[in-house]
Each structure stands twice: as C-alpha cells, then as structure tokens.
Amino acid sequence: MSGRDYLRETPSQTAGPYVHIGLTPNLLGTRVYPGDLGTSPIREGARGERITITGTVRDGAGMVLRDVLLESWQADADGIYPGGDPRGPADPNVTGWARIAADFETGEWRLETIKPGRAPCPDGRPMAPHVALWIVARGINTGLQTRVYFEDESEANAACPVLARIEHKERVQTLLARRVGAGDYRFDIVLQGAGETVFFDL
Amino acid sequence: MDSGPFYPRDRGWHPPAYTPGYKTSMTRAPSRPLVALGSTLSEETGPVFGRDMLGPRDNDLVLNFTGEPALGERIIVHGRVLDENARAVPGVLIEIWQANAGGRYRHRNDGYLAPLDPNFGGCGRTVTGADGTYEFRTIRPGAYPWPNGVNDWRPMHIHFSVFGSGFGQRLITQMYFEGDPLIARCPIANTLAPEAREALVAPLDMHRAIPMDALAWRFDIVLRGRRQTFFENRAEGL
Ligand SMILES: [Fe+3]
Numbered sequence: 001m002s003g004r005d006y007l008r009e010t011p012s013q014t015a016g017p018y019v020h021i022g023l024t025p026n027l028l029g030t031r032v033y034p035g036d037l038g039t040s041p042i043r044e045g046a047r048g049e050r051i052t053i054t055g056t057v058r059d060g061a062g063m064v065l066r067d068v069l070l071e072s073w074q075a076d077a078d079g080i081y082p083g084g085d086p087r088g089p090a091d092p093n094v095t096g097w098a099r100i101a102a103d104f105e106t107g108e109w110r111l112e113t114i115k116p117g118r119a120p121c122p123d124g125r126p127m128a129p130h131v132a133l134w135i136v137a138r139g140i141n142t143g144l145q146t147r148v149y150f151e152d153e154s155e156a157n158a159a160c161p162v163l164a165r166i167e168h169k170e171r172v173q174t175l176l177a178r179r180v181g182a183g184d185y186r187f188d189i190v191l192q193g194a195g196e197t198v199f200f201d202l
Numbered sequence: 203m204d205s206g207p208f209y210p211r212d213r214g215w216h217p218p219a220y221t222p223g224y225k226t227s228m229t230r231a232p233s234r235p236l237v238a239l240g241s242t243l244s245e246e247t248g249p250v251f252g253r254d255m256l257g258p259r260d261n262d263l264v265l266n267f268t269g270e271p272a273l274g275e276r277i278i279v280h281g282r283v284l285d286e287n288a289r290a291v292p293g294v295l296i297e298i299w300q301a302n303a304g305g306r307y308r309h310r311n312d313g314y315l316a317p318l319d320p321n322f323g324g325c326g327r328t329v330t331g332a333d334g335t336y337e338f339r340t341i342r343p344g345a346y347p348w349p350n351g352v353n354d355w356r357p358m359h360i361h362f363s364v365f366g367s368g369f370g371q372r373l374i375t376q377m378y379f380e381g382d383p384l385i386a387r388c389p390i391a392n393t394l395a396p397e398a399r400e401a402l403v404a405p406l407d408m409h410r411a412i413p414m415d416a417l418a419w420r421f422d423i424v425l426r427g428r429r430q431t432f433f434e435n436r437a438e439g440l
Pocket of ligand 1: 016301359361
C-alpha cells in the first residue's frame with residue numbers, strides 16, 4: 001500500500017523453535033489454560049465422511065521438521081465455512097479450524113476431520129474439496145499457505161479454478177493427498193527442492 | 203462479520219523466505235515462486251474466538267502460571283489491532299510467548315544456562331475489544347544467545363500470534379523494545395528491510411506506565427485489509 005490513507009501490514013517474523021509455548025502450551029505440560037486450542041476441527045455429530053490426513057514436512061536437505069506447527073481451516077461437508085461465510089451458517093459441529101504440532105520425535109502430524117464439500121470461487125465456479133494449511137516453524141520467515149486436495153476427487157480437481165492456475169501441471173500432484181486406506185490420506189510436504197510443494201499467495 | 207477479498211500481501215515488505223544471515227531459512231525456504239491468486243472464501247473466512255473463552259489471568263503473565271509473581275522488570279504491553287484500511291479489528295485472538303527475565307524459555311528444547319523461573323510460564327492470550335485494543339501484563343524478557351553465527355544474540359522480544367476475521371490474515375511476528383542495541387545486530391530482525399523492522403519496535407509509553415509498579419510499551423498491529431467493494435465486477439478469472 002502506498003496511498004497515505006492506508007496502513008502497511010505488520011511484517012512477519014519466524015515463529016521460531018519455541019512456538020509451542022505460545023500456541024500449544026499444554027502439549028509441553030505448561031498449565032496456564034485449561035486446554036490447548038484447536039485440538040479438533042469437528043465435534044461429535046459432524047456430518048460427512050470421517051477422514052484422517054497424516055504427513056511430514058521435509059526441508060531442502062531431506063530432513064523431517066520436528067518443530068513444525070500447522071493450522072488447518074476447512075468447510076463443512078456442504079462446502080460452507082463455519083466463520084464468516086456470507087452464504088449462511090455451517091454445520092454447528094464443524095469448527096473448521098485445527099492446530100497441529102508435529103510429533104517431537106518423528107515429525108509426523110495428523111489431522112482427524114471430515115472431508116469438506118466444495119466452496120465456490122468468487123466467480124461462482126466450485127473449487128475442489130480442500131483443506132487450507134498454514135505452516136510455521138523456525139527458519140520459515142512468513143507462514144506458508146498451501147492446500148490439501150484429495151487424489152480421489154479427480155473430477156472436482158480437474159474443474160477447480162485454483163488448481164487450474166498452477167502453471168506447471170506436474171506440480172498439481174504435490175497438492176493431492178494420497179489415499180492409503182479407507183478414509184486415510186497421506187500428505188507429505190516438501191519445503192524446497194525436488195517435489196517442492198506448491199505454496200500460495202492468496 | 204467482515205467479508206470480501208483481501209488486499210494482496212506486499213511481499214517486499216515481509217521478509218523474503220531465503221535469508222542466508224538466518225541460516226535455518228536456507229533449507230526451509232521454498233525455491234519456487236508462490237502461486238499468487240486473489241483470495242477465495244477459504245482465506246476470507248476464519249475461526250471465531252470469543253472473549254468468553256478467556257480466563258481472568260490469561261493476559262497476565264506475571265501471575266498466570268502459579269499465582270505467585272514472576273521475577274523481572276514488570277511491564278505493560280498494549281496497543282490496537284487495525285487493518286490496512288486503518289479500521290479497528292475487534293475479536294482478534296492474540297497469543298504471545300516469551301523468554302523469562304533471564305532469557306530462558308520454558309520449552310523442552312531450550313538448554314540455555316539461565317535458570318527457569320518457577321513462577322513464569324511464558325505464554326498469555328487475549329481477544330481485542332470493540333475498538334481493537336488489547337493489553338498484557340508481563341515481565342521484560344531477557345536477551346539470549348542462539349546457535350546461528352558464533353556470537354548471535356536475540357534482542358529482547360515477545361512473539362505474537364494474531365488471527366483476524368479471515369484465515370488469510372493469519373500472522374506471526376515479534377515485538378522488539380525501543381532502544382535495544384541488539385535489534386540492529388539480529389539476523390532474524392534483519393530478515394526485514396530497516397523500515398519494516400522499525401514497525402516491530404515498540405516505543406516506551408510513559409502515559410500507560412503504572413507509577414511504582416510497571417513500565418509500558420505500545421505495539422500496534424496491522425492486519426491485511428479487505429477491498430471495499432461497492433460495485434461487483436468479477437468478470438476476469440478469480
Ligand atoms: Fe524467541
């Protein structure tokens with residue numbers, strides 16, 4: 001923004017290695033709040049197909065990040081977002097948001113949720129089902145935005161206006177969670193180098 | 203509830219991903235350009251947090267761990283959350299974390315020789331009021347050394363995590379303290395251009411200091427703004 005009536009966004013800084021103190025203190029055993037926020041994006045009774053998404057985040061040297069923290073945001077089974085969707089209220093049992101710390105030993109992260117429905121682009125065309133991810137860690141100066149799509153939604157994926165905007169078509173598959181079992185998906189993120197995940201500026 | 207598209211992020215104002223002075227970024231920075239599009243509902247909506255989820259001491263790091271006061275210089279950190287249109291943003295969840303007065307974090311991976319303070323947990327949270335204001339009471343964190351260069355030290359800082367009304371506003375940053383000579387020497391602060399770095403330096407605020415009790419520092423936060431759309435025209439693509 002250069003107009004003088006506007007302010008400039010506060011610039012980002014890395015979350016650093018101790019992000020858990022602030023965002024998941026109970027995971028560290030620090031009891032300041034009754035529980036950590038965002039332990040699940042759904043409550044009992046949420047409509048839709050139950051799924052799990054498991055993965056790791058690897059750096060450009062092939063090392064799995066064990067200090068990474070992710071947040072997810074998604075629509076309900078009908079494609080309605082729980083917070084601020086102008087189209088109306090979402091499934092009351094879908095909060096849509098989760099906070100996921102990778103395992104300190106293995107670096108694995110895991111999200112248990114429901115498969116989201118399709119939400120429209122601003123022009124009305126439907127996006128394919130996806131879960132938005134935001135990734136922070138030591139060494140990441142600005143949180144990275146990506147999306148988990150599902151490989152078994154090939155028809156919806158082929159029609160998704162956001163996926164269509166990825167110029168290098170072979171990179172689309174970095175956004176597709178692999179189905180590894182009934183309702184179980186695998187989504188490994190690569191920050192840099194061969195097989196680098198697509199990150200968005202949205 | 204706010205809706206509508208966000209202004210694109212000014213990526214030249216944020217730190218670049220690859221900043222060799224901060225060594226860990228070298229293997230964690232994407233090498234391909236970000237895929238840039240206008241925001242969609244997935245970014246324009248976001249989780250909602252109410253003040254009702256807060257405990258009475260959540261924003262008081264001096265007392266919120268054990269009820270006994272933490273050691274160190276008692277301070278107030280306060281400010282407003284605005285958007286790029288200079289409008290107050292209410293209902294923003296702010297979570298902070300920091301080292302204790304000696305520069306030590308209560309974290310399994312921090313092995314710095316400064317001792318833990320048994321009465322300091324190191325985290326706090328609050329939700330902004332209708333006018334976008336927030337306030338914390340805490341102790342001034344100590345500077346601490348970290349493995350990067352041979353003799354790199356972090357300036358005194360408080361980590362801030364901020365939500366807006368949309369997931370696309372999600373931001374983590376750090377607040378520094380006016381006058382700290384370590385800021386200009388810090389490889390993390392220096393991932394930013396000097397003018398942007400300045401936006402993270404909180405000035406001393408004697409008007410909010412509490413005599414015989416606590417100094418105060420003011421830190422205003424600006425989140426992405428939404429385009430003001432009176433005439434909808436979305437013919438071109440997204
Ligand atoms: Fe720190």
